[in-house]
Amino acid sequence: MSKFIALIPAAGSGSRMGHELPKQYLSLNNQPMIYHAINTLWQNRLITRILVILAPGDLEWFKYDWSQFSGKLVALNHGGTTRAESVLNGLIAAKQKDLVQSNDWILVHDAARPCLTSIQLENLITELAGDEVGGLLAVPVADTLKRIDASHRIIQTESRENLWQAQTPQMFRYDLLTQALHNAANANITDDASAVEALGLHPRLVLSDAYNFKVTYPQDLALAELILQERNNL
Template sequence: MSKFFALIPAAGSGARMGNELPKQYLSLNNRPMIYHAIYTLCQSQAIAGVFVVLAPSDNEWFKYDWSEFSEKLVMLSCGGLTRADSVLNGLTTAKQKDLVETDDWILVHDAARPCLTSIQLNKLINELATDDVGGLLAVPVADTLKRSNIDNRVTHTESRENLWQAQTPQMFRFDLLTQALRSATSINVTDDASAVEALGFQPKLVTGDAYNFKVTYPQDLALAELILQKRNNS
């Protein structure tokens, strides 16, 4: 019977945050930001294990106590230059260590999405567990979209019909995801679904919610803190 595993690529530097500390370790509610994603994934009874893929030179990880997650959490020091490289390296290493099987489901989640809830996670798993391809959390685009020129002048307004904003986790079988990422080395893929799409598959969109946003800029961190504090107090 197939199992469900989560994988968090966390080998990046998060340069857009304007901080020397890698983004995943920035303080959020008195914890490193990556803690919150790990907590939600490890708390899920459906998830058999959580792989965190770090840069080989990452020493920051060892400054924190991760023992509360010891039953599920596995750290892999095999991160690559890009997100796709880190995911593929993590999958390859996990298979070499006999931690996963080829038909297991892999849920790839961003370390910088700390506001994922168990409700969203369970919805994704339940809707995709019997799907032939897999899919991802996403939200329909609500805002008007403008196309600009190099001078930041509007050239035209884009139709938002049938447009979605991709989120994570993105959930695919180990074998399909590995094949997709290996095949995508010559193209620019910004998420796992893009690599699967490049093979000709159509991932399913599972409606998430806007709170599951990616922390990219300093103001995003402040918003994430407010959301988590409100949840903790409710």
């Protein structure tokens, strides 16, 4: 029977945050940012294992107490130079260690999306568990989109009809995702769905909301703090 396994690529430096510490370890509500993603995944009854893919020389991870997640959480120092490489390396290492099977569902989630809710995660799994391809959380694009030139002047306004903004988790079977990432090894892909699309397949979108945003800039961290504090006070 297929299992549901989460994978968090956490080998990046988060340079756009302007901080020496990799952004997955920046403090958010008195915990490293990655803690909040792990906690939401850990609470889901269907997810049997959480794989965190760290940079080979990452020692920061071991400065924190992760014991509350014991039984599900496994850290692997197999991160690569890109997100896609980290995911692929993690998948290969997990198979070698017998932590995952070919038909298992893999839910790849960004360490820098700390505001994922249990309801969003449950909806994703429920809607995709019987899907032939898999899919991802996403939201319709609401803002007007402008295409610019090298001088930052508008060339044209792009139609936002049928455009959605991809989020994570992105959920695909182990074999399919591994094949897709292998095939896209030399391509400049920024998410797992892009690699699956390159195989000629069509992942399904599951409606999310704007709160499941990716922390990229310092002001994003402040917003995530407010959202998590409000939830904790409910």
